[in-house]
Amino acid sequence: MSQFRQVTIIGLGLIGGSLGLALRRRRVARRVYGVARRAATVAHARRIGAVDRGFTALAPAVAEADLVVIATPPSTVVPLAQQVAEATTQSLILTDAASTKAGIVRGWQRVLPERIAAVGSHPMAGSDRSGLGAASAELFTGTLCVLTPTAQTPARAVRAVGAFWRAVGMRTTTLAPERHDAVVAMISHVPHLAAAGLVSAAASAELKVAAAGFADTTRVALGDPALWQDICLSNREAVLDALGRFERALVHLRQAIAYRDAPELRKTLAASRRARRRLCR
Amino acid sequence: MSQFRQVTIIGLGLIGGSLGLALRRRRVARRVYGVARRAATVAHARRIGAVDRGFTALAPAVAEADLVVIATPPSTVVPLAQQVAEATTQSLILTDAASTKAGIVRGWQRVLPERIAAVGSHPMAGSDRSGLGAASAELFTGTLCVLTPTAQTPARAVRAVGAFWRAVGMRTTTLAPERHDAVVAMISHVPHLAAAGLVSAAASAELKVAAAGFADTTRVALGDPALWQDICLSNREAVLDALGRFERALVHLRQAIAYRDAPELRKTLAASRRARRRLCR
Numbered sequence: 001m002s003q004f005r006q007v008t009i010i011g012l013g014l015i016g017g018s019l020g021l022a023l024r025r026r027r028v029a030r031r032v033y034g035v036a037r038r039a040a041t042v043a044h045a046r047r048i049g050a051v052d053r054g055f056t057a058l059a060p061a062v063a064e065a066d067l068v069v070i071a072t073p074p075s076t077v078v079p080l081a082q083q084v085a086e087a088t089t090q091s092l093i094l095t096d097a098a099s100t101k102a103g104i105v106r107g108w109q110r111v112l113p114e115r116i117a118a119v120g121s122h123p124m125a126g127s128d129r130s131g132l133g134a135a136s137a138e139l140f141t142g143t144l145c146v147l148t149p150t151a152q153t154p155a156r157a158v159r160a161v162g163a164f165w166r167a168v169g170m171r172t173t174t175l176a177p178e179r180h181d182a183v184v185a186m187i188s189h190v191p192h193l194a195a196a197g198l199v200s201a202a203a204s205a206e207l208k209v210a211a212a213g214f215a216d217t218t219r220v221a222l223g224d225p226a227l228w229q230d231i232c233l234s235n236r237e238a239v240l241d242a243l244g245r246f247e248r249a250l251v252h253l254r255q256a257i258a259y260r261d262a263p264e265l266r267k268t269l270a271a272s273r274r275a276r277r278r279l280c281r
Numbered sequence: 282m283s284q285f286r287q288v289t290i291i292g293l294g295l296i297g298g299s300l301g302l303a304l305r306r307r308r309v310a311r312r313v314y315g316v317a318r319r320a321a322t323v324a325h326a327r328r329i330g331a332v333d334r335g336f337t338a339l340a341p342a343v344a345e346a347d348l349v350v351i352a353t354p355p356s357t358v359v360p361l362a363q364q365v366a367e368a369t370t371q372s373l374i375l376t377d378a379a380s381t382k383a384g385i386v387r388g389w390q391r392v393l394p395e396r397i398a399a400v401g402s403h404p405m406a407g408s409d410r411s412g413l414g415a416a417s418a419e420l421f422t423g424t425l426c427v428l429t430p431t432a433q434t435p436a437r438a439v440r441a442v443g444a445f446w447r448a449v450g451m452r453t454t455t456l457a458p459e460r461h462d463a464v465v466a467m468i469s470h471v472p473h474l475a476a477a478g479l480v481s482a483a484a485s486a487e488l489k490v491a492a493a494g495f496a497d498t499t500r501v502a503l504g505d506p507a508l509w510q511d512i513c514l515s516n517r518e519a520v521l522d523a524l525g526r527f528e529r530a531l532v533h534l535r536q537a538i539a540y541r542d543a544p545e546l547r548k549t550l551a552a553s554r555r556a557r558r559r560l561c562r
Contacts (some may be wrong), residue, residue: 124492143492173490186483187491191498194475196553197530201523202467209454210468210560211405211424213501217472220494221557225550232538232546242482243535247528249478254524257513265513269506272477276502279491 003163004029008065010058010080012036012045014127015097016071017135020050022168025137035061044132059087067164069121070096073227074234078107085112094118095161099184100235101148102177109152117157120148120177122184123170128222141169148177178238185238190246192228193239195221284444285310289346291339291361293317293326295408296378297352298416301331303449306418316342325413340368348445350402351377354508355515359388366393375399376442380465381516382429382458390433398438401429401458403465404451409503422450429458459519466519471527473509474520476502 007029009016016034023032034051035058036042042054055061062068062084070077070084077096084094094116098104101120108118125143127134145165149158162172175183195218202210232239256265288310290297297315304313315332316339317323323335336342343349343365351358351365358377365375375397379385382401389399406424408415426446430439443453456464476499483491513520537546 124490126492126494144490146490175490183487183490186487187495190482191479191495193531193534194479195498195557196550197527197534198472198475199553199557200533200549201471201526201530202556204556204559206464206467207556207560209405209425209427209456209464211407213407214468214472215560216497216500217476218557218560219497221550221553223550223554225547225554228550229543229547233541233543236538236541239538240535243531243538245482246478247531247535249482250474250524250528252481253474253478254521254528257517257520257524260514260517262510262514266506266510268481269477269502269504269509272480272502273504273506275480275483275485275488276476276499278485279488279496279499 003160003167004067006031006033006065007067007069008033008035008062009051010035010061010068010070010084011072012041012050012054012132013071014130014132014134014139015123015125016069017045017048017050017132018125018137018139019069019071019097019168020045021048021135021137022140024049024052026167028164028167029067033061033065041132048132048135050132050135058083062087064090066090066092067160068092068094070094072098073230074098074100074104075230077104078111081108081118082111085116091115093157093160095121095164097121097123099188099231101180103234105148105150105177117154119153119157119161121161121165122146122148122180123165125170128219130224130227138169140165143170145170145172146180147172147174148180149174150177181235181238182241185235185242186245189232189235189239190242192220192223193232193243194246195219284441284448285348287312287314287346288348288350289314289316289343290332291316291342291349291351291365292353293322293331293335293413294352295411295413295415295420296404296406297350298326298329298331298413299406299418299420300350300352300378300449301326302329302416302418303421305330305333307448309445309448310348314342314346322413329413329416331413331416339364343368345371347371347373349373349375351375353379354511355379355381355385356511358385359392362389362399363392366397372396374438374441376402376445378402378404380469380512382461384515386429386431386458398435400434400438400442402442402446403427403429403461404446406451409500411505411508419450421446424451426451426453427461428453428455429461430455431458462516462519463522466516466523467526470513470516470520471523473501473504474513474524475527476500
């Protein structure tokens with residue numbers, strides 16, 4: 001099922017590398033090209049079979065692409081899309097894999113010519129490990145990809161990008177870019193800050209006694225600090241808003257404890273358990 | 282290796298049931314007796330082989346015990362210990378499995394006669410499931426048990442209780458009761474509140490998009506609300522103190538985001554990752 005002649009992936013980290021492996025294994029594209037800044041990364045991607053051809057320069061990698069996927073940190077996605085526009089003359093579809101969407105989608109509208117149909121994507125697959133060394137052809141299997149088209153996005157491009165992510169094993173759904181950012185602030189970015197805050201508040205003597213529960217609760221704090229700094233700052237307003245909601249929930253719990261309000265504490269914990277039970281374990 | 286003639290477990294939930302299974306499988310005691318309030322629980326414990334004999338009344342279960350383990354929520358441990366004292370005349374060792382220690386150890390000093398040598402224990406094994414149905418003979422294997430003796434605790438009893446938990450597969454360490462409570466407030470009770478707070482702050486529409494990271498971070502919120510209410514209130518001061526430390530760590534992260542202080546945000550996330558990496562995954 002070869003929807004695309006040439007897919008070019010810009011950025012060969014955990015997501016870009018895994019995408020290359022998945023595309024080649026599932027024969028989603030006839031050719032998979034990859035771009036990374038470092039020659040060693042390109043060689044690594046070639047060696048593990050994540051790309052058919054690898055490049056350290058963007059222009060030759062995208063010159064004949066009909067789909068370009070930018071799999072780099074949020075703040076770099078718009079500048080790279082602009083470079084794709086400058087290096088190409090053909091019509092093509094462009095998407096990305098960044099964890100925040102509103103700023104990127106607005107930026108694209110500013111810099112991209114009409115021949116480039118851009119659709120925001122957030123494949124919600126990941127790992128507490130990062131980099132090409134952690135890449136896996138099955139990273140995306142069974143997980144959710146959120147597409148964030150706007151009223152201006154060509155419907156044909158939205159369909160093609162949706163089919164693309166489904167072809168590597170994902171489920172897809174659609175949210176407006178701003179709504180996407182508010183949702184992931186609450187269910188991904190703030191939990192990351194909570195995990196980092198828990199580890200940072202604990203002294204190392206205390207961490208020595210930590211058990212499986214603490215390891216679970218703080219696992220996401222293993223994520224790449226540079227990437228997460230970029231995610232939090234590129235979603236600043238939504239993160240501050242969601243963090244405020246979380247802080248208010250903590251104050252509610254703190255007051256129930258401070259006032260020895262056992263029924264209220266129990267009620268709140270029970271409501272949280274019910275909501276949590278609706279998720280997978 | 283039969284250290285004890287008769288071990289009586291009071292409370293046949295996840296911990297008490299798992300302990301019975303482990304003791305019988307590993308032949309740590311010649312007889313394992315169990316007490317539960319409900320006859321159905323006693324029958325269940327018998328059926329799965331968690332006890333040799335089960336009781337709904339405490340007195341006959343402890344009359345000939347040389348070790349009594351109270352595996353019930355924190356606030357019930359001292360009253361039950363007092364009932365053990367009233368139902369027995371022999372010398373015996375008493376311990377517990379509650380997640381908080383200072384109040385229990387102080388309470389024992391108030392209510393127990395000298396013939397009962399009481400040693401606080403916190404086997405840090407658990408599961409996001411609760412109750413006898415989740416019991417496992419291997420629940421304790423490779424996990425840590427914290428003993429909290431005081432200057433008044435007979436050394437012989439501390440040694441026996443340490444050997445007892447090691448016999449079911451645990452590692453043991455010793456902390457003063459107050460120090461134990463401060464440590465678990467930070468690495469167990471506050472993470473539980475954080476998980477509950479995250480779930481409670483998220484709307485159900487947002488939870489539908491939640492991925493593996495959110496599931497990890499909030500897994501402990503699946504714990505029994507009645508038990509966790511009791512734990513938090515029985516460790517109220519230490520929990521409020523640790524919660525304050527966590528809230529200050531969140532404020533630090535929030536300010537770095539609000540002021541767009543990328544270097545500070547990255548530095549804090551990197552320090553958290555380094556500390557988290559020292560734990561198991």
